[in-house]
Amino acid sequence: MLSAQDMQEAVAHGRQVRAVYVYEAPLRLWHWVNALAITVLAMTGYFIGSPPPSQPGEASASFLFGYIRFAHFAAGYVLLAGFIGRVYWAFVGNEHSRQLFKLPVFDSAWWKEAAFELRWYLFLERHPKKYVGHNPLAQFTMFLLFFLPLLFMIVTGFALYGEGAQAGSWASMLFTSWVVPMFGQSQDVHTWHHLGMWAIVVFVMVHVYAAIREDIMSRQSMVSTMLSGWRMFKDDKP
Amino acid sequence: MVETFYEVMRRQGITRRSFLKYCSLTAASLGLGPAFVPRIAHAMETKPRTPVLWLHGLECTCCSESFIRSAHPLAKDAVLSMISLDYDDTIMTAAGHQAEAILDEVMTKYKGNYILAVEGNPPLNQDGMSCIIGGKPFVDQLKRVAKDCKAIISWGSCASWGCVQAAKPNPTQATPVHKVITDKPIIKVPGCPPIAEVMTAVITYMLTFDRLPELDRQGRPKMFYGQRIHDKCYRRPHFDAGQFAEAWDDDGARRGYCLYKMGCKGPTTYNACSTVRWNDGVSFPIQSGHGCIGCSEDGFWDKGGFYERVTGIKQFGIEANADKIGGVAVGVVGAAVVAHAAVSAIKQSRRQQGDASEQNK
């Protein structure tokens, strides 16, 4: 593993180091657990809004909708636990573990880099740059299209959960008590929670596409980085 | 001299036996144990009578209609004709100046000590001209009577939230009571109309215990608005099983399956219909085969269809709901991703050719 000093040098002179350890194991574990939880949440959430066809037989013979909702809530807890762990890791992990939570809007150099990346994605730049962590544009979308919506989904999700868990439950006291009055009524929370799902689905589409595309077209590894933690650079040029 | 509740009741010919019956019924409808019966009786015997003034603004009188059909006749009679209701222009005998005189009399005699019940709400546009009571805008009467009251009860969704007269675009600017009167304790009893037993119980609670029942964050009494229709719905087993009516005339509807897919708002509506029920506990909407429309929730009239689960979002157009908006977003972004991928692939192959020719040089 590289020391902090090595890491800085790597950032400064990408050409001298072919590989950098970027994503530590807990972060990678979180990434995939989180991705799985969100997949389950989006699928079961969709069915909560539009239930599958009616079940035949006696009511006691089936618990289909109960299981769908149970899976949603269980995945919701996994998501929350993961999220708390991820926030904790931002404090104790390496520098890259903090990127997700930052939007350096007052840093003009960062905006320049983001504009460069935007041009790269708009096919206006011929040669991509090297990045050890997320590139600024990725950071921008991660923050606005992932971090904020996820926070929103957790807050509204547990507010809805607290309604079923009844007044006095932790979710009700912590979330339902202020979220539902803030939106006006429960149906609004449902509608926004539902819209939030689509925001996250859009993020995942763009994210997975960008990860695979960058894996092929950029000058560093992508998908394998989230598996092994190592960022490999494909060339020695700066 | 100011009379007690009990004295008034006796004067009206109520026997002590009937009086005690009324006390136990009230305790039961408030969800209190038998130990509270003597406490209610004691309060009634010793407390000076608290009059209730009942004002009507922009409304349809369904709250009054509900109230006078309270299933416990004793509770209703006691509250309505004997104990307290001193002014209620739709059901009192006096009219015109006589009626207004009663209002003034109670307001001076019981200054700071009467309860103001409001049915309907004041429209504020056009100087309040859309609702005139006794020749003056209702909002003036409301402010005048509210000034010296002890507390306000907002009857129904009109007084609590605004209801249909406040539906977009709300041309008269019908405004719920708590947005006009801000310096008095207000208890909201929403519903269109609220359940009769809930109404009498709330009044009785306030009269006997001399305080507001415990309220939730939105100002509703927790004892009746603490749970959703869905939490106590007798069709809930069908919901959990995944057994739904999918059309009003299908087998599921005939078998009494859950009405979730037909747009039932039970899961998002706080009220006591599924426990207290209506008309002497005979039934409630879901039991009669129709989904809950959420009439006791804020803005229920502006929240899209009564018959759809994923409700429309008007800001995005008439036919839009979360899934349609999401579907369009996914379609657009998906198309963009595919187009972007195609261009990327061309660029990439050109670049590789370029690299190859560079190496060949």
Ligand code: HEM
């Ligand atoms: C529900 C699905 C997914 C979600 C919500 C998601 C979310 C995220 C987030 C938030 C990060 C930033 C990690 C951090 O900075 O802490 C990230 C990074 C990453 N994800 Fe995902 N992800 C998902 C699925 C996938 C899939 C299917 C792939 C593989 C094709 C993938 C590949 C990557 C890669 C390669 C990175 C690192 C990007 C970089 O090196 O800059 N993700 N993902």
Ligand code: HEM
């Ligand atoms: C990425 C995260 C999530 C997605 C995509 C998602 C998606 C959805 C969707 C589409 C619905 C249906 C809304 C409707 O139209 O009624 C829903 C309902 C719900 N979600 Fe989530 N959700 C997420 C996170 C959570 C979390 C963290 C919780 C907390 C436990 C949660 C709890 C609920 C509850 C309680 C309901 C209502 C269930 C019911 O009414 O029976 N969700 N979710």
Ligand code: SF4
């Ligand atoms: S009918 Fe309505 S309130 Fe009853 S279980 Fe179904 S969704 Fe819930």
